[in-house]
Amino acid sequence: xxxxxxSSSDFILLGLLPRNHTGLFLxxxxxxxxxxxxxxxxxxxxxxxVDSRLHTPMYFLLSQLSLMDxxxxxxxxxxxxxxxxxxxxxxxxxxCGVQCFFFVSLACSEGLLLAFMAYDRFVAICHPLHYPIRMxxxxxxxxxxxxxxxxSINSLAHTVYALHIPYCQSRSINHFFxxxxxxxxxxxxxTLVYEYLVFVSANLFLLFPFLGITASYGRVLYAVFHMRSxxxxxxxxSTCSTHLTVVAFYYAPFAYTYLRPRSLHSxxxxxxxxxxxxxxxxxxxxxxxxxxxxxxxxxxxxxxxxFSSRKM
Numbered sequence: 001x002x003x004x005x006x007s008s009s010d011f012i013l014l015g016l017l018p019r020n021h022t023g024l025f026l027x028x029x030x031x032x033x034x035x036x037x038x039x040x041x042x043x044x045x046x047x048x049x050v051d052s053r054l055h056t057p058m059y060f061l062l063s064q065l066s067l068m069d070x071x072x073x074x075x076x077x078x079x080x081x082x083x084x085x086x087x088x089x090x091x092x093x094x095x096c097g098v099q100c101f102f103f104v105s106l107a108c109s110e111g112l113l114l115a116f117m118a119y120d121r122f123v124a125i126c127h128p129l130h131y132p133i134r135m136x137x138x139x140x141x142x143x144x145x146x147x148x149x150x151x152s153i154n155s156l157a158h159t160v161y162a163l164h165i166p167y168c169q170s171r172s173i174n175h176f177f178x179x180x181x182x183x184x185x186x187x188x189x190x191t192l193v194y195e196y197l198v199f200v201s202a203n204l205f206l207l208f209p210f211l212g213i214t215a216s217y218g219r220v221l222y223a224v225f226h227m228r229s230x231x232x233x234x235x236x237x238s239t240c241s242t243h244l245t246v247v248a249f250y251y252a253p254f255a256y257t258y259l260r261p262r263s264l265h266s267x268x269x270x271x272x273x274x275x276x277x278x279x280x281x282x283x284x285x286x287x288x289x290x291x292x293x294x295x296x297x298x299x300x301x302x303x304x305x306x307f308s309s310r311k312m
Contacts, residue, residue, distance in 0.1 A: 009093040011183075016176035016271050017084060027084055033283045034077045040286030041066040043304075044296075051299040057135040058124070058239075061117045062289060064144050068113065069282035072106045075099055076177040076278050093163070096178040101159040103177065107254070107277070108205040109151030114247055115209035116143040121243065122216040125236050126223045154201055161194060174267040179274065181262070195262060202258040210251050217244060235294075242292045246285055253277045 017023035017030075048054045048063040079099065083089055091099070123134045162180050168188030175182040180198065184191045220240055227233040253276040257265075290296045 010090045010171065011093065011096045011178065012089045012170075012172040013080075013083060013091055013176060013178070014172055014174045015083060015089060016080065016275070019084070019087075023084070027081065030077060030279060031081060033279055034073060034081075037073045037279075037283035037286075038070065040283065040290070041070040043300075044286045044289065045070070047296065047299045047303055051303055054295065054299055057137075057140045058117070058120050059295075060140050061113065061120060061143065064147075065110065065113055065117070066286060068106050068110045069285055071102065072110070073279060073282040075102045075106065080176045091178065097159055097163050100162055100178040100180060100183075101155050103155075103278075104158050104180070105148075105151045105155035107151070108154050108201075109147040110250065111205045111209050111254075112147040112150060113144070114243075114250060115212045116147065117243060118213040118216040118247075121240060122220050125220050125240075151205070154205065158198070158201070165189065165191070175271055175274070177274075177278070179270075181258070181265070182267070182270065184262075198258065202255075206251060206254055206258065210247070210255070213247055238292060242288055245288055245292075246281075249281045249284055250277065 017026050044066040045063050048059045048066075076099070079091065079095075083091075120135055124131050127134070158180055162178075162183050165183070165187045166189055167186050170186060173179070173182050173186065184195065217240055220236070224233055224236045224240065227236065253273040257270060257273050257277075290300065
């Protein structure tokens with residue numbers, strides 16, 4: 001078996017779930033989460049597109065977050081499901097590269113987008129008179145395009161490097177998708193310098209945006225507590241707490257995974273953490289933003305007729 005792996009350019013994904021009844025049950029849960037994520041994020045994009053009351057910078061950025069989550073979960077779950085149901089574990093060299101590129105690109109782009117969303121709330125609450133100027137349509141487009149471009153460039157560099165590493169032993173990746181840190185364990189060369197670059201990249205796309213978000217919301221919360229209007233204070237606090245909840249779900253497992261030295265990692269722990277940021281978070285984001293946002297709930301009533309029975 002080992003020789004077969006060496007003679008082929010394909011990789012082997014060892015997967016996440018055991019091939020038994022428990023694994024099948026867990027896979028059904030994953031498929032359910034995947035379906036909810038597809039529905040929730042698609043519905044959010046549709047709501048923001050068709051409801052004119054949501055045609056604001058905040059919801060424009062939110063629609064991009066939903067699009068990223070939609071693509072994000074689609075990068076890993078379908079392949080994992082197919083491998084489990086078919087009994088296969090292989091992924092082609094090109095397929096691994098494509099999966100790696102989209103995963104890293106979307107992860108980095110989403111980290112930057114969350115920081116821009118925090119800046120949007122900072123300007124709206126702390127500098128409301130300047131908001132139409134600072135957060136106009138052009139600025140929103142620059143934020144969105146910048147997130148996609150920077151995330152893609154960073155991802156391309158990591159993907160090209162990962163695919164050019166000499167793999168002289170097993171090509172069995174102890175993960176359920178082509179994750180670069182898991183692939184580095186198979187290299188027959190010293191990857192210490194590259195691991196340092198991964199750490200630097202994680203700081204640029206995770207730590208620094210998180211610090212920016214923390215600073216922005218620190219100033220925002222200070223402004224909220226000094227508001228005179230109780231209604232305005234309640235609305236601003238609800239918006240901030242909603243975004244901070246999403247930020248916590250996104251950054252915590254990523255930071256714990258990519259900002260630690262490799263000696264402290266374990267394959268099982270890395271896979272469990274990956275479930276949070278690749279499967280659960282894309283499902284939770286639209287739920288959090290819809291259930292805790294009156295404007296989104298109002299749009300759901302107008303577009304889909306949801307909750308209309310409560311008014312009767």
